[in-house]
Amino acid sequence: MRPLAPDRTELALPDGKPPLTPQQAAVEANRCLGCTEAPCIRACPTSIDIPGFIRRIATGNVRGAARVILDANIFGQGCARVCPVEVLCVGDCVYNHLDLPPIQIGKLQRYATDAAAEAGWSFYTAGADTGRSVGLIGAGPASLAAAHRLRRFGHRVTIYDRREVVGGLHTTGVAPYKMPAADAVAEAERVLAIGGVELALGVAVPAALGWEALLARHDALFLGFGLGADSVLALPGAGLPGVEGAVDFIERMKLGQVDLSAVRRAVVVGGGNTAMDAVRELAGLGVPDVTLAYRGDEAGMSGYAHEWAAAKQLGVRGRFRVAPVGFAGDARVEGLRVQAMDAAKRPIPGTEETLGADLVLLAIGQARLDALVAGLPGVETAGGRIVTDAAGRTGHPRVFAGGDCRNGGREVVNAVAEGRDAAVAMHELLGSLSEVR
Numbered sequence: 001m002r003p004l005a006p007d008r009t010e011l012a013l014p015d016g017k018p019p020l021t022p023q024q025a026a027v028e029a030n031r032c033l034g035c036t037e038a039p040c041i042r043a044c045p046t047s048i049d050i051p052g053f054i055r056r057i058a059t060g061n062v063r064g065a066a067r068v069i070l071d072a073n074i075f076g077q078g079c080a081r082v083c084p085v086e087v088l089c090v091g092d093c094v095y096n097h098l099d100l101p102p103i104q105i106g107k108l109q110r111y112a113t114d115a116a117a118e119a120g121w122s123f124y125t126a127g128a129d130t131g132r133s134v135g136l137i138g139a140g141p142a143s144l145a146a147a148h149r150l151r152r153f154g155h156r157v158t159i160y161d162r163r164e165v166v167g168g169l170h171t172t173g174v175a176p177y178k179m180p181a182a183d184a185v186a187e188a189e190r191v192l193a194i195g196g197v198e199l200a201l202g203v204a205v206p207a208a209l210g211w212e213a214l215l216a217r218h219d220a221l222f223l224g225f226g227l228g229a230d231s232v233l234a235l236p237g238a239g240l241p242g243v244e245g246a247v248d249f250i251e252r253m254k255l256g257q258v259d260l261s262a263v264r265r266a267v268v269v270g271g272g273n274t275a276m277d278a279v280r281e282l283a284g285l286g287v288p289d290v291t292l293a294y295r296g297d298e299a300g301m302s303g304y305a306h307e308w309a310a311a312k313q314l315g316v317r318g319r320f321r322v323a324p325v326g327f328a329g330d331a332r333v334e335g336l337r338v339q340a341m342d343a344a345k346r347p348i349p350g351t352e353e354t355l356g357a358d359l360v361l362l363a364i365g366q367a368r369l370d371a372l373v374a375g376l377p378g379v380e381t382a383g384g385r386i387v388t389d390a391a392g393r394t395g396h397p398r399v400f401a402g403g404d405c406r407n408g409g410r411e412v413v414n415a416v417a418e419g420r421d422a423a424v425a426m427h428e429l430l431g432s433l434s435e436v437r
């Protein structure tokens with residue numbers, strides 16, 4: 001695995017949600033009502049027993065709390081920091097209906113799982129070898145969660161990824177003020193510490209290693225390769241230096257260095273959560289003038305409202321009902337050419353203007369990688385997503401899928417749940433009699 005650069009640009013962004021002290025954790029844990037029909041559990045895609053782990057923190061059993069979390073979600077430490085808890089567990093806490101602050105579930109989860117990481121508590125061991133083998137494509141949370149569960153069942157696993165680092169988008173795409181790359185890699189390494197996981201990094205599937213060879217090598221395959229490159233705008237000036245995809249920019253900033261010293265004005269195109277991350281990151285890294293440009297209304301953006309509110313607090317401005325028509329500049333980009341849109345998102349003639357910018361990031365989606373599976377008979381796609389049943393089974397009896405390539409691009413916690421559950425389905429297929437410890 002390639003080590004991370006020590007001088008990564010992301011390190012300039014401080015932790016946006018500092019951890020709780022033991023005193024704060026105790027006070028907060030004791031506020032939890034321990035609801036029997038806990039809506040917070042229902043809101044968690046991995047169904048963590050939230051009142052159960054909070055009760056353990058309240059009684060001083062932090063190790064037990066960590067175990068409860070990790071039993072359901074082996075990425076419980078990272079999810080504590082990167083989950084949009086405002087629209088998941090915290091958003092459904094009963095305190096919201098009492099006009100009182102909801103329980104800080106994410107921070108309590110971080111408190112317990114950070115303690116487990118610092119103390120080196122390990123709860124899981126690999127099962128007795130079944131002699132069966134699974135190949136997992138992609139080293140992100142879906143594959144890692146599946147691999148961990150498969151190792152508990154005793155199956156042999158090999159993870160293939162075209163990158164030289166583990167963690168997938170958890171490592172390369174999460175906003176650094178939520179979780180820096182080094183912490184994501186460290187968490188992935190703790191997942192891998194169960195042992196027996198073979199890593200084949202720097203291997204592009206199927207270009208370097210085809211499906212036929214993989215199916216011959218393994219009893220089952222898990223597709224967890226995420227999404228592809230940033231979508232581009234085929235408009236005049238799109239090739240100018242200073243125009244780039246937001247996901248690519250964020251990865252460069254997280255794994256290495258980006259030079260923003262000459263960037264006074266930046267425009268991010270899009271209204272989703274990648275756009276929200278990009279504007280917050282640019283503002284946090286000191287770009288004085290950051291604008292988000294979106295073709296619809298402010299209320300119609302798909303990005304989380306709390307993320308946009310946080311961006312505005314950093315001074316980010318929004319330009320709504322504007323659509324890109326080109327990029328201004330000669331040697332490098334000097335601005336984004338836009339045209340106003342009416343309420344029905346139709347362009348209004350004669351309204352073109354230039355939003356001055358030294359950097360334009362495109363956060364308009366990522367390419368779907370469904371074409372990759374063309375050589376896998378029985379594996380179907382719809383809308384760019386790999387079609388599966390609820391357990392992750394594709395139309396090929398030995399191929400399963402989970403994470404962004406299946407769900408189109410959701411949260412880390414969704415990828416973990418899909419990987420974990422697909423591992424159970426794979427275990428059934430493999431016909432092992434090993435028990436989960």
Ligand code: SF4
Pocket residue numbers: 031032033034035038039040041050051092093094095103105
């Ligand atoms: Fe505790 Fe809130 Fe969950 Fe109830 S809904 S168990 S108060 S965290």
